[in-house]
Amino acid sequence: MSDTTVxxxxxxxxxxxxxxxxxxxxxxxxxxxxxxxxxxxxxxLTVGNLLIMSSxxxxxxxxxxxxxxxxxxxxxxxxxxxILALAGVSAGAMMQGIELQALGVxxxxxxxxxVVLTCTLGALVGAVNGVLISxxxxxxxxxxxxxxxxxxxxxxxxxxxxxxxxxxxxPELGNTGFDWLGFNRIAGVPISVIVLxxxxxxxxxxxxxxxxxxxxxASGGNERAAELSGVPTRRVKIxxxxxxxxxxAIAGLVLSSQLTSAGPTxxxxxxxxxxxxxxxxxxxxxxxxxxxxxxxxxxFVIGFLSDGLVIIGVSSYWQTVxxxxVIVLxxxxxxxxxxxxGRKS
Numbered sequence: 178m179s180d181t182t183v184x185x186x187x188x189x190x191x192x193x194x195x196x197x198x199x200x201x202x203x204x205x206x207x208x209x210x211x212x213x214x215x216x217x218x219x220x221x222l223t224v225g226n227l228l229i230m231s232s233x234x235x236x237x238x239x240x241x242x243x244x245x246x247x248x249x250x251x252x253x254x255x256x257x258x259x260i261l262a263l264a265g266v267s268a269g270a271m272m273q274g275i276e277l278q279a280l281g282v283x284x285x286x287x288x289x290x291x292v293v294l295t296c297t298l299g300a301l302v303g304a305v306n307g308v309l310i311s312x313x314x315x316x317x318x319x320x321x322x323x324x325x326x327x328x329x330x331x332x333x334x335x336x337x338x339x340x341x342x343x344x345x346x347x348p349e350l351g352n353t354g355f356d357w358l359g360f361n362r363i364a365g366v367p368i369s370v371i372v373l374x375x376x377x378x379x380x381x382x383x384x385x386x387x388x389x390x391x392x393x394x395a396s397g398g399n400e401r402a403a404e405l406s407g408v409p410t411r412r413v414k415i416x417x418x419x420x421x422x423x424x425x426a427i428a429g430l431v432l433s434s435q436l437t438s439a440g441p442t443x444x445x446x447x448x449x450x451x452x453x454x455x456x457x458x459x460x461x462x463x464x465x466x467x468x469x470x471x472x473x474x475x476x477f478v479i480g481f482l483s484d485g486l487v488i489i490g491v492s493s494y495w496q497t498v499x500x501x502x503v504i505v506l507x508x509x510x511x512x513x514x515x516x517x518x519g520r521k522s
Contacts, residue, residue: 265433
């Protein structure tokens, strides 16, 4: 009887308003951002502007999905921005035509082939990260930092530092470019937003309904215990970095399509934005805790905040300050949340 009287107050405190605000911080932050900028600018809360901002968020969101998988595994991926640039440059090079000097012909691959080849390239680079980390035991920070420089360097070498412009392709050869990915809409919704939604739903189902999702959470929470329980931790690690590379390549395709150009300097600091979206969404950097729903909310918080500051005419320097402050606040709240839960346990 005495045990029940002790545990009841603890259960009531678990459902306090403070905990609700702490765990739902990304959602409440997004609502606050929308309200504030709607008051400051009458053009902010319009359907057209929301769709435009969502198309901008799509790039961050796609990168953040891959980063979430890596962070759930207890790792980090600093190469996503460089993979994005390398993928965009590779797609741009193929759209310009592949010259076969020995045969004296120029091949213009169709858009679907460009997309497949670009995603394959992203998967290969991501797999390199996974192998370095899981097989050769290179720390994730060091391995992905090195791959970040290598990927960016290859992109610069491919273009000699220049940018591929006017990626319109050759319609008479069946290559019509991929600007449809950045500009076309289905039922008024940008295709990039639909791509983000589909990827988020598939990732959510994978994390909640598949054995791989359970393995991922287990290996991120305690890798040694998961390995002793029969979880193929090495395979899980390689898989999440490969998926991160594929998603980075997709983000590169979306960005190049929106700009109708591809440059080797694209995606600089995007890896930090992706990490910020995951952290704002409530994921623990130590691994094993986080949701796709929170990550998507985090991506929209960053995207809507950045676009809102642009709309009201705030200097780009202050935008950096505000974004950094939001990230620091999110990390602090994560420490409070998981530190408190750790002390309770």
